[in-house]
Amino acid sequence: MKENKKVQWPESIRKKWAEARIEDKYPVWSQIDISAIKFNISQLKTLIPSRTKVMAVVKADAYGHGSVKVAEEIEDCVECFGVGRAYEAIDLREHGISSPILVFGYTSPSFTDVLTGYELTQTVHDYKMAKEFSEAAVKQNKKLKVHIKLDTGMGRLGIFLHNITEPGRFKEYFLKAVSEVERIASLPGLNVEGIYTHFAIADSLDFDYAGKQLVIFSDFLHELEKKSVVFSIKHCAGTSALLSFPDSCMDMVRPGKLIYGILPECCQKAKISLKQALSVKSSVIYLKNVPKGTRISYSSSYFTGKDTVIATIPVGFADGLVWESIPTGCVLIKGQRAPIIGRVCMDLIMVEAGHIEGIRVGDEVVIVGGQGNEFVSLNEMAAHSKTIPTNISTFLTVRTRKIYV
Numbered sequence: 016m017k018e019n020k021k022v023q024w025p026e027s028i029r030k031k032w033a034e035a036r037i038e039d040k041y042p043v044w045s046q047i048d049i050s051a052i053k054f055n056i057s058q059l060k061t062l063i064p065s066r067t068k069v070m071a072v073v074k075a076d077a078y079g080h081g082s083v084k085v086a087e088e089i090e091d092c093v094e095c096f097g098v099g100r101a102y103e104a105i106d107l108r109e110h111g112i113s114s115p116i117l118v119f120g121y122t123s124p125s126f127t128d129v130l131t132g133y134e135l136t137q138t139v140h141d142y143k144m145a146k147e148f149s150e151a152a153v154k155q156n157k158k159l160k161v162h163i164k165l166d167t168g169m170g171r172l173g174i175f176l177h178n179i180t181e182p183g184r185f186k187e188y189f190l191k192a193v194s195e196v197e198r199i200a201s202l203p204g205l206n207v208e209g210i211y212t213h214f215a216i217a218d219s220l221d222f223d224y225a226g227k228q229l230v231i232f233s234d235f236l237h238e239l240e241k242k243s244v245v246f247s248i249k250h251c252a253g254t255s256a257l258l259s260f261p262d263s264c265m266d267m268v269r270p271g272k273l274i275y276g277i278l279p280e281c282c283q284k285a286k287i288s289l290k291q292a293l294s295v296k297s298s299v300i301y302l303k304n305v306p307k308g309t310r311i312s313y314s315s316s317y318f319t320g321k322d323t324v325i326a327t328i329p330v331g332f333a334d335g336l337v338w339e340s341i342p343t344g345c346v347l348i349k350g351q352r353a354p355i356i357g358r359v360c361m362d363l364i365m366v367e368a369g370h371i372e373g374i375r376v377g378d379e380v381v382i383v384g385g386q387g388n389e390f391v392s393l394n395e396m397a398a399h400s401k402t403i404p405t406n407i408s409t410f411l412t413v414r415t416r417k418i419y420v
């Protein structure tokens with residue numbers, strides 16, 4: 016068997032590597048503009064009533080922007096944070112974030128003490144889950160802060176109170192849900208602070224369906240009020256809803272995309288100007304002059320149509336670029352667009368750069384973001400890759416190191 020010897024690598028070399036700039040030692044990096052995020056929040060505040068709280072959604076590592084750093088920087092600008100999972104909330108607490116944090120997703124009631132200990136707010140998706148949390152909290156002589164989730168049409172999590180295909184049974188679901196919420200509200204181990212729902216609006220806005228969800232949610236709250244069941248924070252709006260339905264702002268809004276400067280396709284006409292906070296950059300590592308008819312990348316997926324220059328860029332699908340056999344997007348070099356050609360490889364792409372005068376190895380390459388007068392938005396890249404912008408922002412930042420500016 017091989018002896019397990021720990022080698023002492025030269026200290027000067029380790030230090031040199033440790034201290035080198037991220038952009039020098041990593042071939043592709045993300046640059047996150049904190050002032051853009053703050054600007055977007057200030058823009059948001061011009062649109063919502065002054066009494067409406069802002070919950071910044073920082074799940075999935077703040078959509079790839081780095082949840083701890085983002086939360087630290089904007090803690091004074093927002094009232095609270097929303098995350099998908101308990102461990103994301105705990106990570107924020109361990110890094111000193113003290114604002115309220117709501118966990119949207121499931122947490123096992125066996126962690127009730129962890130949730131109360133870290134002063135987290137948990138979503139409860141039905142009576143069974145709520146009861147288990149309550150019982151655990153009572154045993155510990157504590158109260159767990161919770162928000163109740165209602166399913167008004169997303170078909171995901173929450174108490175089901177609407178089935179669009181069975182309009183005849185609407186009242187039955189509705190009244191059953193009212194009684195379920197009443198029972199949750201009276202559980203002794205819970206402090207039920209809020210109630211919420213989530214719209215099924217994706218990038219294309221189905222105004223009609225979203226409008227119905229809003230009406231159902233409002234009617235439901237009204238019904239509860241009639242029974243004197245009231246909650247201090249009623250909320251439903253993420254980015255698309257708050258931009259499209261001012262009435263959806265209620266006591267709190269829960270924007271994610273908006274704060275990172277991603278305007279959903281369905282809201283392009285909204286009266287808000289946002290700044291994309293994320294740029295992903297790399298540099299040219301290889302250049303070659305090639306004749307017309309040269310095959311490029313795996314499966315010879317591209318043939319040059321003329322004599323040209325091919326630049327190789329060290330970013331690939333393992334860095335979060337979407338794998339494509341025939342990419343249609345481009346990168347920016349010297350402020351000009353250079354089309355990606357041939358299959359996207361694991362660590363590399365090739366771009367056509369015959370038109371870029373004076374291009375050199377080492378030139379900065381912008382994968383998303385701006386350079387000179389050109390800009391590649393997350394929306395544009397998503398459209399080329401047949402996906403959505405948040406899929407790009409979350410994936411492109413997993414392997415890349417982050418620089419905050």
Ligand SMILES: Cc1ncc(COP(=O)(O)O)c(C=O)c1O
Pocket residue numbers: 072097119213252253254255269270271272273
């Ligand atoms: C429950 C919940 N609220 C709010 C948001 C934020 O949505 P958006 O990024 O569209 O603003 C999300 C994200 O998916 C979510 O799951």
